[in-house]
Amino acid sequence: MSSDAISPLQAEVNRLRLELQTLQASNASEPIEIGSYLLARLEQLKVTKMFGVPGDFNLGFLDLVEDHRTIDWVGNCNELNAAYAADGYARVKNHSIGVVLTTFGVGELSAINGVAGAFSEMVPVLHIVGVPSTPQQKAKAMLHHTLGDGRYDAYIKAAEQVTISQGIITEKDSAAATIDRVLTDCITRARPVYLTLPTNLVYEKISSERLKIPLSRTQPPNDPEVEAFVVEEIVKLAASAQDDVIILVDACAVRHNVCEEVNELAKKTGFPVYSAPMGKTAISEDYERYGGIYVGSISHPDVKEKVESAKLILSIGCVKSDFNTANFTYGIPTSRTVEFHSDHTKVQHGVFPAIGMKQLLPRLTARLEAFGTAARKMSVPNFRAIVPQEDDEIITHAWLWPRVSQFFQPKDVIVAETGTSNFGVLEVPLPAQAVFVSQLLWGSIGWAVGSTLGAAFAAREMSLNRTILFIGDGSLQLTVQELSSMIRHGLKPIIFVLNNGGYEIERVIHGRDRKYNDIANWNWTGLLSVLGDASLTMSQSYTVRTKSELSGLLDSPSFTGAGKIQVVEVIMQMHDAPRALTVQAELGAKTNAYAPL
Template sequence: MASVQNGQVTLGNYLLERLIQLGVKQAFGVPGDFNMPFLDLIEDHPNIGYVGCCNELNAGYAADGYARVTGKVGAVITTFGVGELSATNAIAGAHSERVQVVHIVGVPSTVLQGHQAVLHHTLGDAKFDAFLHIAQHITAATATLFHAETAAAEIDQCLAAMLLKARPCYITIPTDLVNVEISAKSLETPLRPTIDHPSKEPTEAFLVNRIAHLFETAKKPVVLIDACSLRFHVVDIAQKLIEKTGVTFFTSPMGKAALNESHPNFGGIYIGDISMPAVKEAFETADFILAIGTMKSDFNSGSFTWRMPGERTVELHSDHVVFQYGRFEGVTFQTILPLLVEQVTPLKESQKVAVHPWPKYLGTPTGPITQEGLWPLTSTFFKENDIVFAETGTSAFGVLETKLPKGAIFGAQILWGSIGWAGGSILGAAVAAEESVVPRRTILFMGDGSWQLTIQELSTMARYKVKPIIFLLNNDGYTIERFIHGPNRHYNDIQAWKWTSLLDVFGAAEDSYATHQVKTFEELSALMKEPSFAAADKIQFVEIFIGKMDAPRALKLQASLTAKVNA
């Protein structure tokens, strides 16, 4: 710990050391006068860096993407009031989708707060806790530091709550406390998520016995892997369960690529009525379903058309288990799954479910690019360990039916669904890719409407020399919205941009990027086969022209269901 001397550390460096212990190597943010003293510490620290973004919303998105790819924690740093409110949407999205992001807010000094001074960036009413009330609704915990002697404990409690609940946390640091020295003793004790409930060993033993029995006696058992399996790091133990039993497993949209989609036991992505017919049939005829970490949102469940009846379903969660029609609080998949792996036995061949999880396509597509042919073609471009992010809309629904290779990471904001998320998030993903111990390409699929919200971070990518491959789907507006409502309404139209000129406008060095425009499958296929393009050694920006009312199969079905629910 480079910043600790004689057992003392500044309060600001105490927080930085905790972030470093949690795996944070880069933080994202925008400077403002109330956070600059803290930014000084980051800039001077040898073990953590800072990525300056174009606005706080994008910085929050970047921290979200960084956390998803590293599987650890993201950090965003804003100034009081104007800065933190700009980032609020990103923090709300991370809360919704269970992503660990630390939101650090530089606030006015304790002296000014104590005197209730009317300051810039405030509401002019001397209420310095106004924005805290917002943060309390969209974080696991908050810490408003005001006294140096209690700051370390408050920071630790806040971060521990984030780890326990897999949701963001919010920490404010007054300008006059950043460089106050405090004891560094607590840094010797690693942070641990604290579980408040008492031991549930008898309940756990009962549940493990019953679940193992269901595996043994079911004619066609299956497993469903969802987002919280990723967020709470139980994917590895879930894979051990699958390998030992030989059970067929499915994922949800939010759980896509949690496990290898080339695995012989992979049954496909289950989205209720939106699923591929073969996938739907195989899943819904199973007589025992073990669901791990489910999030039953509309876009994740095909507008609530998941069919998992209580009498044949067991749900494992981070803080409870639903066993058929009973709910057991305080029992977690972290404890249940290892015990279950020990107890289960391999399935008989007759118990295994056979299913073809992907659409069947005939031949190589030719002519103008269509959604139907685009996604199977992109699947030929992916490599092991690729990071693939897709924007809510045609891109996310298209990638759902695209087979990702071993080790791939998939990112999409399927629950919160804030358009533009992927543009900021891919920055964080690309920064995280640079830290990876295995080579990883960063690939983005995003529509023209969404990119207009967060396109500024393209300049940040050029500035920090990350090298994503960006596929812009130019379909002339908000296609997903057109399918939900108002296909010919002007509010779903956008201004056409000269997309391939933007990197030049943003000042990127001429040798740091390449741009392409493709209108046919022949052109796109040739580009994907070009070694210099696939190498991802510079920013590659590809504008794909596609029909305004062309959309993936799954999106059309989801939009129809959404329109009915909205009505």
């Protein structure tokens, strides 16, 4: 039996062993508090940061968190920002999860938008909620933070809409199994999960026996016969394509941990590789066979032609949302496409359930490697950024993004807020091993600030380089408080604030000259002093109004060294936007036109 087949089998053996141990109620191991059991599992999952806000129903558990040897309590300004931070942490820290802790009712509902975004974008986040004691719940007591009508399940029902699995702890004997179940769902299905922790059970002692067996990340094994058939069908299609085969990688390749398999497929076959917007940096953008971003009809012409004319497209982890496909303008017919997903494979019009890409891709690579010599003769567009020679000193989007691409370094973590920043960064290549973090599907304005906090922690733990945030002035006003958390914890992100006087993405979509898209102008360079660095020893702020000023800053060793947290206010003109955003908005206007009924 091959090692690939043994791994899923061993995972199933481990799972059954855990269930047997629960039934036996073993007392052989040293007892452990339920709260400490949960922390031990998180430690095994390499979690070192917990985000959230204290509340009276989670304080007992917080004592355990604060005293834990490896898990640090971050503490956030509000629960929404905490959920955003957990999301950013999970996106950057491979093979781990984000964790957010809130109190019952008011706290968890404040966090739910951030958790929903993680669900939409397939990010593994654990939402722990400190809830009233089990006797109080049973009695339906009219406690604070309730709706006053005895419906203690109301918040659970809300959580069910935005989490893949829920663990409602009601008694100690099943607590360990419940914790293990939701955490396993989180790490194998790449979605948020929800766990309640009643005040009277946090310190109840249970067996620690289950902790001896780590939770398994292994996906259920593919059926060998069906998988072999699928591989043969794809090989036949590749052969009939006469080497005109391309790889199109997207978000689920990142979320479901197949980037290594994708890179192996690309390098062994030599097939040209392109990325959808949500899959940016799933494969290194300095790879010689990487051709750039494919976004349907708004792709650069050379990329559009190469992708849409290919005789076979190997689409890995695709997410066919509106912004990810240029308003559903993908020009890729099903008859020339193979789609690889975490839980199924689609070959042309045929769907093969339970044939996941994690196990399928290595087997397919071994068969397609023979096509490599001929495939490498296929030309690939040169994905590069050219700084335009403009006649004035005004900082435009056309100039800004190619210019800052020269500032990026290998292993940088680059976070882009929904809006002009996200669409601008898409059009420039990022250096080797850079990590791009964006929220293109959920698109919650202000998400990037909290996400940058979590991403910066993860980048430090993963020995990555600088954390760099691009965000508009309007978006930053929603979640600006979290800059104080960055200062308090000694993080050193570089934050570019694009000041164009309001919500430019909304102006592009609708209401170009409407007042509702305007905002109050803040003293952006005074923020860090107000939010925690009164002596201005841990931070530095700048305002740049011209190309020369910005270029001078980007070339400054003291700035590029990122030795402290830095805010750069970039003065830009209202109504200027990246090309991709402008075209996307035009496409969206055709399908979402406002008209009287």
